[in-house]
Amino acid sequence: MRELEYPFDSEEILKRSKKIKRKLLEERADFLDKKIAVLGGSTTHDIVRVLELFLLDQGIRAAFYESEYAQYWQDAMFDNPALEEFAPDLIFVHTSNRNISRFPGLGDSAEQVEELLTEQYEHFRVMWDKIEEKYHCPVIQNNFEYPFYRLLGNQEAADLHGRISFINRLNEKFYEYARVHTHFYINDINYMAAAYGLDRWADPLYWHMYKYAMCLQAIPEFAYNVSHIIKAVFGKNKKALVLDLDNTLWGGIVGDDGVERLEIGQETPMGQVYAEFQGYVKSQKEIGVLLCVDSKNEKENAIAGLQHPDGTLRPEDFIVIEANWEPKSKNIVQIAKDLNILPDSLVFVDDNPAEREIVERQVPGVAAPQIGSPEQYIRVLDRSGFFEVTRLSEDDRNRNEMYKANIQRQRQAQDFGDYRAYLLSLQMQGTIKAFEPLYMARIAQLSNKSNQFNLTTRRYTQTDIETFAADDTYITRYGKLEDKFGDNGVVSVVIGRQGTMADIPAYQKRETVSGERGDVLHLELWLMSCRVLKRDMEYAMMDSVVWACQDRGIHTIIGYYYPTAKNGMVREFYGQMGFEKIAEDDTGVSTWRYSIPDEYQPKNTVIEVAK
Amino acid sequence: MICRERPDSGTMEDVMSREEVFARLNDVFRDVFDDEEITVTDATTADDIEEWDSLEHINLLAAVEQEFGMKFNMGQVVSMKNVGEMADIIISKIG
Numbered sequence: 001m002r003e004l005e006y007p008f009d010s011e012e013i014l015k016r017s018k019k020i021k022r023k024l025l026e027e028r029a030d031f032l033d034k035k036i037a038v039l040g041g042s043t044t045h046d047i048v049r050v051l052e053l054f055l056l057d058q059g060i061r062a063a064f065y066e067s068e069y070a071q072y073w074q075d076a077m078f079d080n081p082a083l084e085e086f087a088p089d090l091i092f093v094h095t096s097n098r099n100i101s102r103f104p105g106l107g108d109s110a111e112q113v114e115e116l117l118t119e120q121y122e123h124f125r126v127m128w129d130k131i132e133e134k135y136h137c138p139v140i141q142n143n144f145e146y147p148f149y150r151l152l153g154n155q156e157a158a159d160l161h162g163r164i165s166f167i168n169r170l171n172e173k174f175y176e177y178a179r180v181h182t183h184f185y186i187n188d189i190n191y192m193a194a195a196y197g198l199d200r201w202a203d204p205l206y207w208h209m210y211k212y213a214m215c216l217q218a219i220p221e222f223a224y225n226v227s228h229i230i231k232a233v234f235g236k237n238k239k240a241l242v243l244d245l246d247n248t249l250w251g252g253i254v255g256d257d258g259v260e261r262l263e264i265g266q267e268t269p270m271g272q273v274y275a276e277f278q279g280y281v282k283s284q285k286e287i288g289v290l291l292c293v294d295s296k297n298e299k300e301n302a303i304a305g306l307q308h309p310d311g312t313l314r315p316e317d318f319i320v321i322e323a324n325w326e327p328k329s330k331n332i333v334q335i336a337k338d339l340n341i342l343p344d345s346l347v348f349v350d351d352n353p354a355e356r357e358i359v360e361r362q363v364p365g366v367a368a369p370q371i372g373s374p375e376q377y378i379r380v381l382d383r384s385g386f387f388e389v390t391r392l393s394e395d396d397r398n399r400n401e402m403y404k405a406n407i408q409r410q411r412q413a414q415d416f417g418d419y420r421a422y423l424l425s426l427q428m429q430g431t432i433k434a435f436e437p438l439y440m441a442r443i444a445q446l447s448n449k450s451n452q453f454n455l456t457t458r459r460y461t462q463t464d465i466e467t468f469a470a471d472d473t474y475i476t477r478y479g480k481l482e483d484k485f486g487d488n489g490v491v492s493v494v495i496g497r498q499g500t501m502a503d504i505p506a507y508q509k510r511e512t513v514s515g516e517r518g519d520v521l522h523l524e525l526w527l528m529s530c531r532v533l534k535r536d537m538e539y540a541m542m543d544s545v546v547w548a549c550q551d552r553g554i555h556t557i558i559g560y561y562y563p564t565a566k567n568g569m570v571r572e573f574y575g576q577m578g579f580e581k582i583a584e585d586d587t588g589v590s591t592w593r594y595s596i597p598d599e600y601q602p603k604n605t606v607i608e609v610a611k
Numbered sequence: 612m613i614c615r616e617r618p619d620s621g622t623m624e625d626v627m628s629r630e631e632v633f634a635r636l637n638d639v640f641r642d643v644f645d646d647e648e649i650t651v652t653d654a655t656t657a658d659d660i661e662e663w664d665s666l667e668h669i670n671l672l673a674a675v676e677q678e679f680g681m682k683f684n685m686g687q688v689v690s691m692k693n694v695g696e697m698a699d700i701i702i703s704k705i706g
Contacts, residue, residue: 015674018645045666205685209669216673 004057006384010220024056030565031061037088039072041095042213054227076127092140096213104161121173136463138183143171145193148202228385235448238386240290244350254305265310273374278312280378288396293321294331319403329362340530405485423606430609431480432544435469442490451566454527473498473517475548491532495525523559539603563588653695
């Protein structure tokens with residue numbers, strides 16, 4: 001929604017939040033429901049009110065638990081039936097420098113300051129550990145912002161007794177914890193306060209009047225920032241940047257002005273602005289953002305522009321380059337298809353408001369930020385948090401290469417008459433195993449991101465995934481796929497629970513089931529990344545699940561299909577796998593049975609899988 | 612409409628009348644409480660508007676500040692008793 005896109009009018013959001021919420025709820029129906037506990041060290045009322053809006057705008061409908069005023073620590077540490085019953089999917093600890101109970105005294109020795117540092121840190125550390133042990137859910141924790149005054153003036157940061165020194169050291173301890181706890185995320189309010197302007201942010205009126213850790217007007221930017229972490233944790237990040245060329249990646253029109261007259265590089269101030277922007281875009285690749293071009297240009301001119309010696313981006317940095325005279329909205333739909341992702345994963349970057357408008361209207365879900373003038377492009381994109389990084393993975397850094405390899409595969413497929421011959425030519429090698437520690441994060445990520453090839457669309461946190469892996473009533477399988485063009489990484493996940501036929505009605509109601517262990521396998525989750533569609537990976541997964549069942553003496557597998565707005569492609573999936581439909585209700589939930597034959601013939605014949 | 616010295620003529624533009632202040636306050640109240648039925652008077656207090664609790668009060672003051680391009684200081688926030696007093700402070704700040 002325009003009102004909530006960066007740069008937004010914070011005061012309007014605060015004033016009209018009720019109206020905005022009503023509109024958001026009317027506009028769409030396919031929300032992801034999540035429960036979020038906000039444990040505050042200061043007032044949280046308006047923070048929750050505005051955070052709710054930004055989450056709704058990103059497709060997440062949150063139910064909130066709010067601690068009583070400043071009860072964050074007590075709420076987490078002691079018996080708390082209300083919070084336990086709430087069973088949060090995520091806990092946000094909203095503390096600030098007002099919650100540091102003691103700062104160094106000017107007479108303290110270095111050792112005493114060190115002790116105090118440990119004491120303040122431990123106060124938080126024991127709480128985080130308690131949360132992890134009790135609630136098994138991701139935690140977002142604010143770091144500390146700088147105070148609004150400096151007793152020691154410019155030495156406040158250098159002198160061990162200074163509050164800024166103390167806060168910097170305490171923050172560093174928080175970061176160390178974050179580096180080794182994968183479900184623990186820092187919300188960087190120190191950066192937010194600086195970006196907003198510390199004097200305005202820390203206006204003491206709001207603390208003394210209302211016990212807010214920041215001024216009311218800063219709350220939308222604050223809430224927006226934390227909403228980025230939340231939606232990233234729940235798999236709602238965008239995936240690709242689709243860029244215009246003329247006056248977006250360089251100054252001038254390449255077709256009219258010629259490559260040599262484009263503004264890019266160190267010669268002119270405007271050239272420098274574009275060069276910096278190209279550098280920013282190029283580094284997006286490193287965090288796993290897919291780059292594409294959608295430009296009204298002759299293809300050869302587009303390529304020539306991208307080969308400008310003073311530019312940073314090269315044609316090979318892009319996965320798809322659509323440079324033609326078709327409407328950009330049409331090109332962008334094609335790009336989504338080529339990448340095998342949904343249009344709502346795309347961010348369209350174009351200097352021309354009219355083009356942005358057309359794309360936003362014609363292709364619902366595409367983000368088309370108002371990027372302003374060239375010197376503002378980076379800030380607007382950066383602050384919009386489209387690609388919020390929660391954890392950098394090898395996969396992220398290689399993602400562009402993987403998608404490029406995919407497009408090569410598609411091209412090659414066109415040269416083969418016989419599809420099986422094509423699949424064999426890919427020399428595919430699969431690894432299919434029970435969940436392993438190395439891949440827990442990726443598996444959780446997939447469960448939150450996969451919408452299309454996903455039979456039950458059950459979302460899991462990494463802790464859930466680890467719990468399944470450790471529980472032997474479950475059969476878990478992840479699948480990795482490599483081929484001659486590259487490694488696709490982990491692309492498929494199956495989770496099955498050993499139960500009895502009596503569990504079926506509960507599963508049909510999409511409930512979480514934990515009945516008696518029996519000799520029937522209920523498939524709670526089966527998903528696959530769309531980048532390996534039509535590669536027979538699903539057959540290889542099926543084989544592996546069947547073999548696991550045989551080892552345990554299971555003869556019956558029950559699969560469930562829960563329809564969503566996005567998973568129509570797998571409505572008949574179990575039928576294709578040889579299951580028999582045994583029930584279907586009027587909401588479209590269907591139930592499928594597979595009786596494992598004595599002589600099971602492996603279904604996969606094209607992927608080499610180590611058994 | 613905000614009263615200010617006209618740089619060209621040096622004469623005062625018409626001072627915003629109490630009625631105008633109330634008309635604009637009324638709009639702000641309707642926005643904040645999302646209720647088109649609200650009409651505020653001098654004597655209106657938090658007791659008269661169901662949703663006007665201490666939490667919404669913060670938001671209301673911020674919206675009033677935005678509307679009139681002024682800021683209440685802490686003393687004023689603490690002592691303000693009803694909408695009439697709120698209007699008086701606004702007029703004293705922008706008049």
